[in-house]
Amino acid sequence: MTENLSSPAPDVPEISRRAFTKYLTFGGIAALIGGLWALRRHFHRGGSSAARVIAQTEDVAVGGSLIFQYPTPNDSCILVRTGENAYVAYSRICTHKGCPVFYDSSQDALECPCHGGLYSITDGSVLQGPPPRPLPRILLEVRGRDIVATGVVRPA
Ligand code: FES
Numbered sequence: 001m002t003e004n005l006s007s008p009a010p011d012v013p014e015i016s017r018r019a020f021t022k023y024l025t026f027g028g029i030a031a032l033i034g035g036l037w038a039l040r041r042h043f044h045r046g047g048s049s050a051a052r053v054i055a056q057t058e059d060v061a062v063g064g065s066l067i068f069q070y071p072t073p074n075d076s077c078i079l080v081r082t083g084e085n086a087y088v089a090y091s092r093i094c095t096h097k098g099c100p101v102f103y104d105s106s107q108d109a110l111e112c113p114c115h116g117g118l119y120s121i122t123d124g125s126v127l128q129g130p131p132p133r134p135l136p137r138i139l140l141e142v143r144g145r146d147i148v149a150t151g152v153v154r155p156a
Contacts, residue, residue: 051149055068063081063082065079065102065103077089089140090119091152095131096129096130099114101119109121110135134155137153138151
């Protein structure tokens with residue numbers, strides 16, 4: 001019993017090489033756009049985490065810092081009191097290789113001891129060293145004596 005495999009089955013429509021290439025191209029572009037959209041959502045989350053009290057105003061002196069976890073118990077962050085009524089907070093996870101950063105008051109910057117990375121206390125941007133991206137910023141509100149984290153802004 002032999003079958004002729006060189007001709008297509010009668011009920012299967014033929015598709016030209018050009019049409020096949022066109023379908024592949026459009027399918028690839030659609031997959032790429034979907035992937036980029038998913039990545040953008042992943043890295044541009046801002047303000048979507050639940051608000052939570054992370055400290056009281058008297059817990060940290062002007063020029064001092066405090067470590068806390070936000071938005072989950074596994075996300076280490078650092079709060080710095082930069083003035084009487086001014087606070088900033090960032091993720092402590094260095095964007096280079098993930099070492100924890102510390103506040104260095106002598107440089108008024110966040111320092112990573114692993115490879116000398118240095119981040120601006122003003123906006124979390126990279127001042128020196130190998131880190132490829134700024135630190136994610138923790139959004140804060142002061143409500144009476146409570147310092148409340150209200151979200152995370154991840155840099156592009
Ligand atoms: S891990 Fe922070 S600079 Fe390398």
